[in-house]
Amino acid sequence: MISGHYFRFMNNPLDQLSKAELIALLGVWEKELESNTKVIESKDQRIEKLEGILAKFQKMLFGQKRERFESPDQLFLPFETTAEQQQEAQQELDEKVTCVRKKSRSPHPGRTKLPEHLPVEEIELYPEGNLEEMTCIGKEVTEELDYIPGSYIIRRYIRYKYVSKVQEGKSPIAIAPLPSRLIDKSSVGNGLLASILTDKYVDHLPLYRQLQRFKRENIPIAASTLDGWARQGMERLEILYDWLVKDTCGKGYLQADETTIKVLDSTKKKDTHLGYYWVYHNPVDGTVLFDYQKGRDQAAPKKILKGFKGYLQSDGYATYEYYGNQPGVTHLGCWAHARRKFFEALENDKVRATLALAFIGKLYEVEAHCRDKQLSAKDKKSYRLDHVC
Structure with missing residues (x-):
């Protein structure tokens, strides 16, 4: 805000102002400048x-989706080479091409061997004609995988x-x-009910397609009957679900996330609404x-x-923060989500973002080693402490 003294000073030429008035005017200018x-700094x-947000959306629309980061310690190939280096590289390339051509002439290793645990049906085939005056000198065996x-x-x-x-x-x-039987007073057997549920929930074969399969076999089953079998079968399995909840949440380490899923709306034909699958993973047992x-x-x-x-x-x-703040709960973050923020920050703070990504990359290397070596929880902790801290 400019005071009234400023306008009073400006009405007079500077050479007509006194020293005190000049000092006061200078103070007004300094405050105005500040x-x-x-x-300007705020803007x-x-x-x-806003430029960062714009760049983020532009990258989401037009940029690559993977969050690839090259460590600053990684060595890069030189693009400027001398004529001698180019000649050596060409000679090495010719040798590799020749080697590949020689390898390509090697015989085919053959088909993958069929599994040994399957039952085998042997069919013996003999040449046509009179074989009494001939001697068998060997046999050829050909195998095929079939389905009954x-x-x-x-x-x-x-x-009785x-x-x-x-x-x-x-x-x-x-x-x-x-x-x-699983469903009393029903005509469905346990084996058929298990097949219906497996086809629907494991192989993702909807009930209406299973109904079409029954029709091809000339087996009349109403759609409502099939729906009832599936519903009652799942009700019988509810005790297994309760034990799964107990086992998953009872080991003291739980990873949680949620994702959307389109659900058919029972009130509107061929319409869907958005639901959520909340996914919980127990890393100790893998459930x-x-x-x-x-x-x-x-x-x-x-x-x-x-x-x-x-x-x-x-x-x-x-929502997770609310449950993470409950007594007896320690809330842990996710490195994948944290890393994404640093990756996005490369555009406006490259130095610190690069340093953070390099450090996170070291953590990923440690975890990859533990995963490849299939270390136990105790050995993982020891290796992490030795190579990270």
Whole structure:
């Protein structure tokens, strides 16, 4: 803000101002300059921030997607070579090409051997004609991999009823009980039910396509019946899901993340809504748990994370921070997400971003060694402490 003294001074020529007035005017100018400098610095920072955001979106649209980083310690090939070096390189290339051509003339190693655990059906073939006056001098064996389609059967249980001969008409009827089945009072067998669930949830074959397969075999099954079998079969497996939750969350180390999935809307035909798969990984045993939720709010992971104690590793989403701050929980970050921020910072702070990426690269090398050597948790900790700290 410019004071009234400034305008009063400016109405008079500078040579008519007194020394005190000149000093006062100089002070006003210095304050004005300082204020303008702060405004310019603020705008420069905002421009730099907006340019960074613009560069980020341009890279997302037009740049390469992988976050490749070359360490500053990596050696680079010289592009300027002398004529002698070019001649040596050409001679070495000719030798390599000749070597490759010689290798290409080597015989083909043959087909991959068929697995030995499969049953073998042998079919012996003999030449046509009279073989009594001929001698067998050997044989040639040719193998092929074939498939026998699965077959449907009707398993009919016939239970005979008995009564006492002595007290006929008064004694209770004796009859053998039916074998236990997953779905009582249903016509589906355990093997068929297991096949339906495996095809749907492991091989991703929808129920309507399985229904088409039944129709090809002339087996009439209503779509509602097939849906009911799948639903009741999953209900019987719920106890396994509960144990999976217990095993996954009970080792004190849990990695969590969420991803979107399109879900068919039961209220609108051929319409979908956006749901979320919350994924939990137990690195100790390698178990993975998928928990479907309609939303991504704080209440979504409550069923799994409520009461969890130990190390929770995730990205920086606020929901994880809430559960990571609960008593008995240590919240761990994710190096992949942290690295991405430094990679994006290469555009505006290359020196420090390069230093951080090089350090993270060293950490990745340590983890790659542990993974390749298949070290135990105890050996991993020892190797990390020796090569990182």
